[in-house]
Amino acid sequence: MIEVLNPTAGPATGKVVMAKRAGTLNGLRVGVIWNGRPYGDKVIKAVIGLLRQKYSFETVVFLKKPFIGNVAPASMQEQIIDSCDVAITGIGD
């Protein structure tokens, strides 16, 4: 018999808690974080256009991440948290 070792680092340990759903966008302040990929802004604006057909809301900020491959900077996240009720973002290439 031989005993060998598992080479993996195991599952991610952090807990991700889903944000509370607003249920509606009516009357809310919406923030957008675009990941910076070409055409990503157009996709998000198209999504906003579709949402405006159903809801009445204000787009407060439209932000672009400085680095595609990293999470949005803390200052950007704070700006969204301080000035918006919900945020729209997306991943893609």
Next chain:
Amino acid sequence: MIDPLIADRISVDNLDAAMELYFERGWTDGLPVVPPTEMKVMEFLDYTGLHPEQPVGDVPERDRVITAEHLAINAVMAGCKKEYMPVLVASVEAICDPDFKFNHMATLGSAWPMLIVNGPMGRDLGFNSGMYLLSAAGNRPSSTVARAISLLFWNCTESRPDGIQRGQFGNPGRGHYCIAENEETSWDPLHVMLGFDRDQSTVTAVSTYPGPYQVYCQRTASPELMLDSMVDAISTYDFYRGTYILIIPPHFAELFIQHGWSKHDVRRYLMDNCKRSVADLKRRGLWGLHSSEYHGFAGVAQEVQPGDEDRFASVFKHDEYDRIMFDDTTLLRRSDIYVVVGGGNAGPRLCFLAPYGVSTDPKTVAIRPP
């Protein structure tokens, strides 16, 4: 005395069964591995004096911390010797550095780091700096260190096609790109140019797009003639901006030296002359492809206009066309050429590797001896 390891242990009947286990669990790169036993892994950790749980690299994008134990296990699997551990530790530190921005390796373009070893350790451990440089064929330190890094990220951060990597064609350098620089010419080696002492051993991780590009440079009457083929090759490639790797074989390095050219002179000539006309960029479909401008590619006119043949955009240098040719993240990154002496000492070719310039910069880390 180093504490016991915390990795799960799996009992198998024999060596064959052990090798099959790693295939079945998806823990290999498609090739058989050396089954990592506790005794073997402890040898690697004892050699470095690292505690098994000592963090070596933090990968917040994957919510993981890579430990010395993870690295040692994958290094054993790759067939490394324990003496390579200091190089491996420095390699992981470089790749996990925030400047390198690990997450870009998931890109559709299949970026993967080239590891360049400089200083005494590169030479003393026998990393390849000569013939067949970029495939590491037959060279144990280069082959196994490159493979260990590949296996480590395969197993510990899901950096594989059924995980986070979405590369269209993959990168043939994965599992192979680990070289030493030939430091026997009078040129300063890369790490000295980057500010390290010559006697300090270092590892530099540079993100590269797939495919080294060999370029015929058969006109050797002057340094300019030697480099003009390379100017053409870089200018007509995909117009990436970032840190290129230019590999100059030792016999070419001696020719440049005889003409009184330093690595800085080579670098400056390429940076000054690598450019392409606006007309060519439009015909090639590169004009505005990665534009920083708000409307992106669709907002930039693609038709060749009068005068476009005589207007040129630079691959390396900032000019009036920066925000048309490159996005914001690329413009924030370094635009550079790392000149590295290496490869076989016969043959009429130089070689470059194009960068993944968006969001990543190279990182050089000092190797700490055991």
